[in-house]
Structure formats: C-alpha cells, structure tokens
Amino acid sequence: MTGKQLVPWDFNKSKAVLLVVDMQNDFVNEGAIMEVPMAREYLPNMRRLLERCRRSGLPVIYTKHVLYDHFEVSPLETAYNPSLKTGGMRENTPGVEIIDALKPLPGDIVISKHRYDAFYNTSLETVIRNIQGLQTADTVIIIGTVSSVCCESTARSAFMRDFKVIFVSDCNGGFDQQSHEATLSTISKVFGRVMSSEEVIQQL
Template structure:
C-alpha cells in the first residue's frame, strides 16, 4: 500500500456548489451539507500545508443541452440546476473558496473528461510533481467516484476522504467507499489526511 505524501498531493473538492448543497436547491444533497465542517477541515489543513486546493464546478447551459445523457436520466436538469452564470454554480460559503484556489468547470461526472484538470495537476506544483489526489465533495457515488476511478486509470494515487464526501444515501456512501478501498485507492478519514498534511508541512 502506498503512503500518503502531502508534498506531492492536491486537494480536489468536487461540486460543492450551492445547487448541490443548499436546502431546497434543485440537486440538494443533505449529507454534503452536513459534512461541510469536515470538508472545511481539509481545506484549512491543505492551505496550512501549502497543498493546492482545486474546486470543480458542474455547469449546464440554457442555450443548449451540453450533457444530453445526464438530462435524459434527470429531465429536471433541462430547465434548472447548475446554470452557467447563476449563483447555483458558486462554491458554498462554508468552504471559504478563494481567488487563489483553482477551479475546473466540467460537464460530465468525471472531472478529467474534457477539462483542464490533468494539465493543472501536471503543472500546479511543478512539472509532474503531483501524484496524489485527496478527493472530497459530492456526490460520493457519482462525480467523486467517477473522478476517483479516472484518476486511478491515469496512475494518480487516490486518497478518498470518507468523512468528507456526501452521497444521497448511507447505502450509496458505503458502496462507493467499499469499491474505492478494494480497487481504486485508499479511503482515509480526516484525522489520517490531516496528519499526513501536517507531516508534509514540517
């Protein structure tokens, strides 16, 4: 089993947007809202250790259907949710996102697909200095898991934050954590990740 090394890591916070998190929003995920304090711990820990923080934003358009298979599964998304230019794509206030953080807009569950994420990972700490993604955010069983699998296929180590990801159900959360831990990475709790970040900052 590989060791977690903060000096070659980034924190990837997936889709913690107002339309996914806030009460009454189109894609509300109560577990993600409940776990904002744990995610904030990781964001603060990463900053303290000079580990880059990357936020993804799932974005849809009014002018045309940029994700037709996604909207065929959830027709509500044809007219509302995560609209470009709306407050719904903004990162929730509780995570203290800053202009100095990095942002990746995506149109598929997998944050690598047709985005600049891999380019960012290969340069943000110097040329190919990043080999580990700490993944937090929502939905655990959709965008977080899709991105974790895609990272693994690209030979990135995956540190999946079990306490700082939010699913639509406890069953879905458990299923993803089981699959990740068996095949695609390490499921780590906040204490383990924060200890790794602290060790890396020394």
C-alpha cells in the same frame, strides 16, 4: 470505512493536491434542485480539512458542474434527471457557484466540467501534473459530492491516469448511506485509499 485496508503506497503530502468536487449551491443548499443533505452534514469536516491543507501548502482545485440554458450540453444526464432540463447548475447563476463556506481563494484553480468525471474534456490532468512544478504531484485527495457519481467517477479516472487517490470517507456526501458505503468499499478495494478526515489531517 477506514483503517483496515491494504496500504499500497505511502502518502507524501509534498506531492498531493486537494480536489473539491462540485460543492455548489445547487447541490448543498437546503431545498436546492439537486440537494445532497449528506454534503451539508459533512461540511464541517470538509472545512477543517480544507483549512489544514491550505496551512500545509497543498494546492486546492475546485470543480463546478455547469449546464446551459441555450442547449443541453449533457443530454444523457438530463435524460436521467429531467428536472435539469429547465434548471440547476446553470452558467452565470448563483446555483452554479461554490458555497461560501468553502469559497475559493485567489490562486485556487476552479475547473468547469460537463460530465461526472472531472478529467473528461477538462484541463484537470494538466493542472494537477504541473501545479507544483513539472510532474511533481502524484496524489489527489478527493472531497465533495456526490460520492457515488462525480466523486467516484473522478477517483476512478484519476487512478487510470496513475494518480494515487485518497478518498475521504467523511468529506464526500452521498445521496444515501447505502450508495455512499458502496462507493467507499469499491474505492478501497481497487482504486485508492479510503481515509477519514482526521487520518488525513494527522498526516498533514
């Protein structure tokens, strides 16, 4: 879903950051506990956009969803996903790490979170507002997984903080096509601009 939507604001690449949401082994790898096949399907697009953002000088910020063995840090999440009570995204395990194909580089910021919304009880807002200099960044380009859960929650939260949101349609992996398309529709109507990776690259 791109192209035919209201363009409420211009995209200034000098004020943008790339946010890579939860592209971790436990979400992306085949057979992983929270496997999202669409995240793998869109991985080439994500890599291409990530590389272009780096060449264009955009700061890159990653999030990692982290759970603990010694207590349930996100008890309602595990209530809805009982398999997560005993494994998945565990601190200091390979599954919690960002996949090698999108591996963070020195200088990138990696933020751990315990809720779907990457702004909730994290330093993400402070990092975005200052990573290019005091109050410079005003646009967040969102890629990652899961479209309708962490990515959408984070996009809505960015909007509430007066950030311009670019939600990349073919760089956000959903559990299924229906929920993915529903998220794109919702974001495009009230929370941000939905653009394809090629459309974003053309403006970088």
